[in-house]
Amino acid sequence: MSSPLGGAIGERMPLDAYYADFEQHFWQSADLGFWKLERQQTFQEPGYDSWEAFARGDWGESLRLLEAGRAEMDGYHRKVDRHGFVARRVRVVEEPLSHYLQWELHALRIRSECGGPTRIVRADQVSQFESEAPLPEIYTLGSHVMYQAVYDDQGILESARKFVDPELILHCQKFIQGLYEVGEPLEDWFGDHVAPLPPPCRTSV
Template sequence: MRSPLDGATGERMALDAYYADFEKHFWNSADLGFWKLERQQSFKEPGYDSWEAFARGEWEESLRLLEAGRADMEEYHRKIDRHGFLARRVRVVEEPVSDYLQWELHALRVREQCGGTVHVIGADQVARFEDDGPLPEIYTLGSQVMYQAVYDEQDVLESTRKFVDPHLILHCQKFIESLYDAGEPLEGWFEQHVATLPPPPRQA
């Protein structure tokens, strides 16, 4: 099967323009909510203090920084609730879990505990949709807009692609929702697959 984008390419946006556009649309997502599909197994997130500590091999410090951000995350999700929508994510996981993903799943666990629900689905469960390559990193904001994250060769966010076709957005939202329904809640999955892993090594 083909990707849910089915060849659509959208409008390329530089990061500064994207951040402003995302902020404008995110808080008006009440009709369908926010749905995000995460597929890649490794990223670099320069500027994020917890990721920076993880990359330096300071595992306990990276977890402490995630906890330090909990109050802000809780307020963020209270604000989402006041705006009348839910923020839901699907995280595709290949096993064995990559070093980066081990860190990200800890971050997502904090997010889920603060109100942003996350479901995990195995890579084998999405393989049938990847005839033309890995699923795209896409996220829908209500019925009005969708973005695809674009990463450079170092796995750092470089730009995005913006889509406004309502039929495509609805199709992709339903696709992400179907994966969410087929996945497992992060909390239980985390306890079985992540909680007992040893600290990851310093990243090159």
Template structure:
């Protein structure tokens, strides 16, 4: 565990409990907003139709499904705006871009265009923070709750760890926000580094 978490131990949650807890706490955000840091370069998302199409090598279908979800994404971020908080994320991107990340950046582009701001940072911007290992996959919900995503050996989401220490949460929120402020907006990065990549093959 990276020392960004200061060695603190949170509450391990199984997925069903985590999903319900996240939903309740997300829509209860009253300060600081939602800030997410994504570090790993490869995931598997077997519950997501677009990812399944991508994994099978049907790139056109994967992108079609992402576009088909645009209206729902717009409604989601309109609801976030109505609740009065920001939902922003930082995506670490190592090059050459992995096939998974190529797909995810297309998904994030839709999110970004619908109001969920995304910025990109490279390894050179986080190296000094990773002396003790990779940064954790974390996301803060206001100043009261933070989750760390836990993945199994197959890179599939397995569980989550919940933290409620406000000092830790505020420190991690400031850290993610700092990376966001020095990061490149996805709308600038995407046309330069992603749009012209050839379709990935089956995974």
């Protein structure tokens, strides 16, 4: 079995145009909600204060900054709720965890506690869909638009692809939802797989 995109390419968008387009469409997702699939195990997020602290090796400060952002995250998801939908995520994980993913799962745990639920799916649970390539980083916004994040060789977001085919969007939304339904809630998974880990070393971002 192959990628849920089925060979579709979409419209390539530079970051500025993508950010504006996403902001416009995100708040109109009430019919099917927001569904995001995250597959890649390592990214870089320059400009995000907690990630910057993690990247320079200050694990304690990184976690402190995540916690300091809890109120803002809670307010964001309250706004999502007022718009009539939930922002759900599926996070594919490979173990042992990359140090980036160790950090990200701390961030996603706070997001989940604030109303943006995440479910964990093991890499072996999606291997049947990866005969040609890893699953894409895709997210559906209601029934009217979907994006694929495009990263450079360093794992930094460089652009996005936009899809507007209703049948493709519905197919991908159902694909992500299917993974979500077989996944384990992050809150349950975190205690055994993330919480016991020592702080990641500085050279392994």
